[in-house]
Amino acid sequence: LVFPLWGRADSELIKTWYVIPPLFRVSEGKEGKRVHCPWPFFQWATGDVHQLSFFPVWGTRQFGPIQNAFFLWPILRYQATARRDVTKQRLVVLPFYQGEKYTPAASNAASGRYTMIWPLASYRREGDVKRFRCLELWPLKNTGPVERSYTPFWTLFTHLSNARDSEDE
Numbered sequence: 001l002v003f004p005l006w007g008r009a010d011s012e013l014i015k016t017w018y019v020i021p022p023l024f025r026v027s028e029g030k031e032g033k034r035v036h037c038p039w040p041f042f043q044w045a046t047g048d049v050h051q052l053s054f055f056p057v058w059g060t061r062q063f064g065p066i067q068n069a070f071f072l073w074p075i076l077r078y079q080a081t082a083r084r085d086v087t088k089q090r091l092v093v094l095p096f097y098q099g100e101k102y103t104p105a106a107s108n109a110a111s112g113r114y115t116m117i118w119p120l121a122s123y124r125r126e127g128d129v130k131r132f133r134c135l136e137l138w139p140l141k142n143t144g145p146v147e148r149s150y151t152p153f154w155t156l157f158t159h160l161s162n163a164r165d166s167e168d169e
Contacts, residue, residue, distance in 0.1 A: 086111070095139055114141060132159040 001007035007018040014029030023038040032047010045051040053059030056073040065082040079090045087103045102112035116122040122136040134157045138146050158169045
């Protein structure tokens with residue numbers, strides 16, 4: 001390594017060339033190939049990780065069962081995770097929209113869903129339990145202290161229902 005101009009690493013697992021580290025890097029090894037030219041603005045990888053990124057405009061990355069994508073980062077982000085028992089999908093369009101969907105692997109029916117259109121409303125379904133709330137001024141999901149202490153002050157309408165009962169407040 002002749003810092004900050006260039007460098008080379010050569011081992012049994014990976015061979016890497018650097019020019020003005022960490023901006024320019026080319027690597028090849030057992031796990032695949034990777035190119036940063038210049039990092040973080042252009043990234044390409046193949047092998048265990050499949051990635052193509054033109055940061056901050058557009059990018060996609062897949063590592064095993066996890067898939068991430070973005071457009072105009074951090075404005076629009078998408079993530080999908082597939083596990084043995086459930087598939088989870090998340091879409092975020094900052095600051096106005098958040099959506100999540102949980103699907104069991106055995107069927108196509110959604111076992112859970114969360115949608116928030118900030119600051120207007122949110123909808124949550126987990127099994128048979130459904131909740132709709134209007135206004136939703138807190139932009140984050142599942143913040144216990146805020147839910148208990150402050151949400152009642154700005155909530156105009158809440159609808160809760162399950163298989164047997166429903167409640168409007």
